[in-house]
Structures are given as structure tokens and as C-alpha cells.
Amino acid sequence: MDPIKPEKSQVDCDCAAIGWRVPGRSWREFFFGTGFHWGFLCTPANPLKLYSKTSQRQPPHFFGVNDWLGIVTAIMVGAQHALAMVGGLIVPPLLIVPFGTPNGDDYKRYLVQAALIVTGVMTLVQVTGIRIGGKFMWGAGVLSVMGVSFTSVPIVQSTLAKLMKGEGMSFDEAYGHVLGTLCVSTLTPILFSFLPIKVLRKVFPPVVSGVTILLIGIHLTGAGLANWGGGSFCSQTGNYNKLVNGVPAPVLCTGNGQVMYPFGNGNYVGMGFLVFSTIILIEILGSPFMRNCSAIIGLLFGYFIAAIIDVDGKRFVTSASFESAPAITAIITGIESVGDTAATIEASRMPVTDDEASLRIKGALFNDGVSGLFSALATSLPLTTFAQNNGVISLTNVAARQSGWACGLWLILLGILGKVGAFVISIPNCVLGGMTTFLFANVMSSGIKIIVSEGNLDRRTRFIMACSLALGVGVELVPQWGNYWLWPVTPDMSSGTRGIRDAIALILSTSFCLAAITAFILNLLLPEDAHDE
Numbered sequence: 001m002d003p004i005k006p007e008k009s010q011v012d013c014d015c016a017a018i019g020w021r022v023p024g025r026s027w028r029e030f031f032f033g034t035g036f037h038w039g040f041l042c043t044p045a046n047p048l049k050l051y052s053k054t055s056q057r058q059p060p061h062f063f064g065v066n067d068w069l070g071i072v073t074a075i076m077v078g079a080q081h082a083l084a085m086v087g088g089l090i091v092p093p094l095l096i097v098p099f100g101t102p103n104g105d106d107y108k109r110y111l112v113q114a115a116l117i118v119t120g121v122m123t124l125v126q127v128t129g130i131r132i133g134g135k136f137m138w139g140a141g142v143l144s145v146m147g148v149s150f151t152s153v154p155i156v157q158s159t160l161a162k163l164m165k166g167e168g169m170s171f172d173e174a175y176g177h178v179l180g181t182l183c184v185s186t187l188t189p190i191l192f193s194f195l196p197i198k199v200l201r202k203v204f205p206p207v208v209s210g211v212t213i214l215l216i217g218i219h220l221t222g223a224g225l226a227n228w229g230g231g232s233f234c235s236q237t238g239n240y241n242k243l244v245n246g247v248p249a250p251v252l253c254t255g256n257g258q259v260m261y262p263f264g265n266g267n268y269v270g271m272g273f274l275v276f277s278t279i280i281l282i283e284i285l286g287s288p289f290m291r292n293c294s295a296i297i298g299l300l301f302g303y304f305i306a307a308i309i310d311v312d313g314k315r316f317v318t319s320a321s322f323e324s325a326p327a328i329t330a331i332i333t334g335i336e337s338v339g340d341t342a343a344t345i346e347a348s349r350m351p352v353t354d355d356e357a358s359l360r361i362k363g364a365l366f367n368d369g370v371s372g373l374f375s376a377l378a379t380s381l382p383l384t385t386f387a388q389n390n391g392v393i394s395l396t397n398v399a400a401r402q403s404g405w406a407c408g409l410w411l412i413l414l415g416i417l418g419k420v421g422a423f424v425i426s427i428p429n430c431v432l433g434g435m436t437t438f439l440f441a442n443v444m445s446s447g448i449k450i451i452v453s454e455g456n457l458d459r460r461t462r463f464i465m466a467c468s469l470a471l472g473v474g475v476e477l478v479p480q481w482g483n484y485w486l487w488p489v490t491p492d493m494s495s496g497t498r499g500i501r502d503a504i505a506l507i508l509s510t511s512f513c514l515a516a517i518t519a520f521i522l523n524l525l526l527p528e529d530a531h532d533e
Contacts, residue, residue, distance in 0.1 A: 081404070092381050093112045
């Protein structure tokens with residue numbers, strides 16, 4: 001029987017095609033594929049026809065999950081996915097190292113590179129989708145990438161602050177305790193992955209996960225705006241906290257190179273606004289490729305301007321972090337991923353309600369747990385499925401797993417190069433804040449999208465939202481509400497009781513934890529309303 005030659009418009013990916021001889025394919029097809037529309041991806045918008053209906057362009061040819069994309073094309077599209085992720089990957093490691101930590105820049109650089117490497121490795125597993133028997137899968141087997149979870153950042157921040165300030169631990173000791181706890185917590189998504197999808201969606205409906213993610217976005221946006229104004233430390237200590245010759249003197253912000261001014265100085269705000277406005281401009285005029293990478297492009301442009309200017313003879317960017325960085329470095333939350341993976345399956349034009357989709361979603365949830373364990377052992381923060389890359393799939397019309405594998409390899413390469421971490425550490429706070437404020441506001445948008453995803457905000461759902469948001473937003477505005485005198489510490493309090501008291505105080509002072517618990521309990525207690533026709 002003669003072999004069937006693949007159609008030019010759709011080329012099936014098979015192992016036989018990877019080698020010196022390429023059966024059924026030309027060399028051009030092997031390296032560059034067929035049907036990929038580079039012009040659509042790279043052409044900027046015409047400002048003269050920006051709002052004209054005639055300026056709308058036809059989308060490019062769609063590449064399915066198992067379609068052949070071509071080696072070079074896969075590398076380029078994979079680079080686009082990696083660039084779309086980098087902005088979100090570098091931020092969590094920068095936020096968890098407390099201000100004033102000895103050798104803090106070294107810790108930040110290492111954690112950034114560890115995050116890149118771990119993310120790359122687990123993305124390869126997630127995209128591959130390793131089938132175990134007929135009814136189980138490790139990974140999703142679609143172009144669903146992994147990334148460092150923002151949901152863990154506030155908890156890690158507060159825990160490290162308590163252990164280092166309250167218990168007198170060093171960063172190494174405190175972070176070791178956190179990693180040990182994270183290893184244990186990874187059992188939860190692993191166990192959840194064996195439950196039916198209907199049970200998971202019943203216990204954790206969109207109103208529960210959406211409210212939680214919304215509050216996380218609100219909390220983190222405040223941190224982004226603090227960096228935009230010069231730095232989180234000088235924003236928390238107040239503009240005036242010491243006297244010089246009897247006159248209140250402003251606190252000077254660090255973390256912006258040699259440029260040290262009080263919080264909210266115009267130089268800081270202006271640099272952050274440059275990044276923020278660049279992101280907006282790219283969204284209006286940029287090509288699809290640029291729009292997918294708008295956050296990292298805005299950050300790089302702001303960094304470039306900060307590197308070439310000086311303020312009163314002082315520079316935002318210095319070479320200190322680059323000189324001390326090695327050339328090469330080696331390293332010694334789960335319900336969110338259900339919706340994210342389903343969104344990726346939908347963007348890949350595959351059914352989202354059949355048994356195969358359930359298998360992929362549960363495989364992604366299992367990979368969340370395994371990734372969390374692996375990342376903790378690799379001294380990195382927990383990973384989860386990244387949803388923002390679904391926008392890359394939608395704009396490029398490429399759902400082929402080849403680009404996902406290329407994305408994972410790009411991230412590993414970036415993590416190995418020590419100068420990448422040095423570059424991240426050298427970014428001024430005000431420049432980083434302009435980008436992270438936008439990035440964290442997208443987390444809020446994701447929470448809102450999840451809440452309204454069912455399309456029916458009935459009275460029961462609105463009641464759950466109102467109660468959980470009342471406590472969550474209230475505690476975000478007044479975090480000391482249940483932290484100090486609700487359960488005072490007494491001299492005769494045992495260490496066990498003190499531990500329980502501190503855990504409760506931590507929950508009551510963490511907005512998204514309190515909101516998540518409130519929404520979870522109310523969802524189980526309140527009966528369903530009869531739908532009004």
C-alpha cells in the first residue's frame with residue numbers, strides 16, 4: 001500500500017519525520033512547515049485605518065494540536081510564548097525576598113533563574129501529556145504552559161516576614177520551612193486529580209475560585225503600585241519617619257540604582273508611566289506578535305531609557321549586578337488550572353465536555369501537584385497552568401504542541417544563562433512597577449472573567465460574592481482588623497496554642513484567604529435557587 005502524503009494545509013506530526021531523512025516531506029516543509037502566515041503575525045496596525053471596518057484582516061491558517069509546524073517556525077512561535085510568559089515569571093521571586101535581607105540580590109537572581117528552569121522542564125511534561133494506562137494522563141497533552149503561581153506570593157511573603165522577624169531566622173532557614181510546607185501541600189492537587197470533574201466543579205464553582213483570584217489581584221496590584229512609586233519598603237514606612245535637626249526628613253527609596261528620592265517622586269512615577277503607556281500604545285498599534293509580548297516589550301523599553309539617562313548625575317541602572325553574576329547557573333494551586341486547561345482546549349478547537357477533555361484536565365491538575373513538589377525540591381515557588389498564553393494561541397492560530405516544546409526549551413536556556421538573572425535584578429523598582437501594576441490588574445480581570453463565566457449571576461451567587469468580598473476587601477484595606485487584639489498573646493500561652501493563634505491571625509489578615517474560606521463555606525451551606533424563567 002502506498003504511503004499517503006500529507007496535505008499541505010495540515011501536516012500530521014510523527015516521530016518518523018524527525019531525522020536526516022524526512023519521509024513524505026520536503027526539506028522546506030520539514031524546517032518551515034506550510035501555511036504559516038508570518039505577515040499577519042508581524043504586521044503592525046495601520047494608524048490611518050485603525051478604526052475602519054475595512055482594516056480587519058483574515059486570521060491565519062489554524063494548526064491543530066498534532067499538526068506539523070516546522071522546526072524553525074516552532075522555534076519562533078515557541079519564543080513568542082516564552083516572551084509572553086517571562087514578565088509573569090520573573091516577578092514572584094523578586095517579591096518574596098524581604099527588604100534588607102543580606103545578599104538579597106543574590107537570592108533574587110538565583111530564584112529567578114530557578115523559576116525559569118523549573119517552568120521550562122514542567123512545561124515540556126505538560127505539553128507532552130504522558131498517558132498512563134487508558135484512563136489517566138500526566139500533563140494535558142495540549143499547548144498548555146506552566147508558570148510560577150501568583151497565588152502563593154502573598155502567603156510566602158507573610159510567612160517569611162513572620163519567621164524572619166518574629167522567630168529570628170535567616171532567609172535560608174525561613175525559606176527552607178516554606179519549601180517544606182509547599183512539598184506537603186502539593187498532595188492536595190494530586191488527590192484532587194483523581195476526583196471526577198463534576199465533583200471538582202461542584203465544590204469549587206467559578207464564584208469561589210473567581211473571588212479568590214480577584215482578591216489576589218487586588219492585593220498584588222498594591223505591591224506593583226508601591227514599586228512604581230519607588231519601592232515597597234519606603235511606601236510602607238511612610239514619607240516621614242525620622243527627624244534631622246528637629247525637622248521631619250523623608251525616607252529615601254532604594255532599589256532604583258543610584259537614584260534615591262522619597263516615595264512618589266516624579267522621576268519614579270514618570271519612569272513607571274513610560275512603561276505603562278508603552279504597553280497601551282503597543283496594544284493599539286502593535287502587530288499580533290508585539291501585542292502578545294506587550295508587557296515584556298514595555299519593560300525592556302523602560303529599562304533601555306532608564307539605562308541611558310541620569311538624574312542629577314546619578315543613574316537608574318548600574319553594572320554591579322552583571323559583574324557579580326556567573327555566566328551559567330545550575331539549580332540543586334490547583335483549581336485555577338481546571339478552568340485554564342479547559343480554556344486552552346477550547347482555544348485549540350477541541351471539545352471541552354467529552355471524556356478526552358476530562359482526561360486532559362485531570363492530567364493537568366495532577367501535573368500541578370507534581371510540578372509543585374518538583375519546584376519546591378528545586379528551591380522554587382509552586383507552579384500552575386498559565387492562562388495568558390491562550391491569547392497567543394488565539395492570535396497566531398497555532399495550537400501545535402511543537403511550539404510548546406520549543407517554549408519549554410527557551411525557558412530552560414534563559415534560566416541557565418546567569419546574566420539573565422543579573423539583568424532582572426538590575427531593573428529599577430519604578431520601571432518594574434509600571435509593568436507589574438498592569439500585570440497584576442490582569443489577575444483581577446481573570447478573577448472577574450471566571451466569576452461571570454457561567455453567564456448567570458443569580459441571587460445565590462451574588463450573595464456569596466457580597467459576603468466574601470465584604471470580608472476580603474475590608475481586610476485588604478484594614479489588615480490589622482483581626483491581627484492584634486482579637487486573640488491577644490499572653491505570657492503563659494503555650495507554643496502549640498501560639499502556633500494556632502498565629503495561623504488564625506494570618507488567615508484573618510490575608511484578604512484572599514478569608515474571602516476564599518468564606519465563599520467555600522457559603523457555597524456548601526446555601527441551597528441552590530430555583531432558576532426564574
